[in-house]
Amino acid sequence: MADIAELTALIEPEVKALGFDLVRVKLFGSGDEHTLQIMAERPDTKQLVIEDCAAISRRLSDVLDEVDPIEEAYRLEVSSPGIDRPLTRLHDFMEWAGHEAKVSTTEIVAGRKSFRGSLRGVEGDDIQFHDNKAGDVAIPFALVGDAKLILTDALISASMPLSSDGADEFETEE
Template identity: 35%
Template sequence: MSKVTEVVEELAAPICQELGIELVEIEYVKEGKSWFLRVYIDKDNGVDIEDCGLVSERLGEKLDEIDPIPHNYFLEVSSPGAERPLKKQKDFEKAIGKNVFIKTYEPIDGEKSFEGTLLEFDGQIVKLEIKIKTRKKTIDIPYEKVAAARLAVTFS
């Protein structure tokens, strides 16, 4: 994690905790000529524009006080969206029973990308039910081999 995101996490975490909001992820990226500080938040029944505005206002005040970023940037506070990333073990635990998309660092059964229902997660193994043509198959993915994971939106 970059120094900027570490500092922002230290500032944002207590603000979110006080508001009963989960701090999901922080990104600090350059796009074109502009820098963006993106803070993703969530809560059980979803965040709304007021939640985002409140976190943005409070975090903006803290950032102005300590000024950890030496150049201009845009602060964006938003929901992680329907395809929320699964970064931490607790994210996987909360996603049990949901459709997820997982990419691995190395092939498992000849594949590096999987989409299916997250059946179980014990902290070591992600058990996924995937559909291959007309049949279902269960696959075990070691947690340490997960490169990226997110909720997957399905349209029926």
């Protein structure tokens, strides 16, 4: 499998050149089925529309075909991080402070490796977190293995769609 850091170094400048922020690069699969997943967002809205995904996909397809950094055959998937998004960058934990999240660590922190509760922000390189069972915890960002927001009414309200025009319109056959 290809090195994620090298793929990210190749992909991120291309995504930024189109005016988007890279959220995550993930390569997964086995056998003959591999997927290169790219998550990106508009800096101002934290979302993407289908035309944005298509533009990123076209640009990355050209670069990836030219450089050919992945030996295996793979499918390129470009998407928005979605509402219950992964938290992959330190500033994500600050931007989404006040929302509920699940965080798993690669090493034991405050006697645990799995946390569920509220994001409280960031201090230095530590995520400030209120765990439902352990209380307030400082989690070193370097030890975060996986983190994502939990779908709640508050998160849905904070993640309203770019446009709801036509959302309640539909056509019927007569």
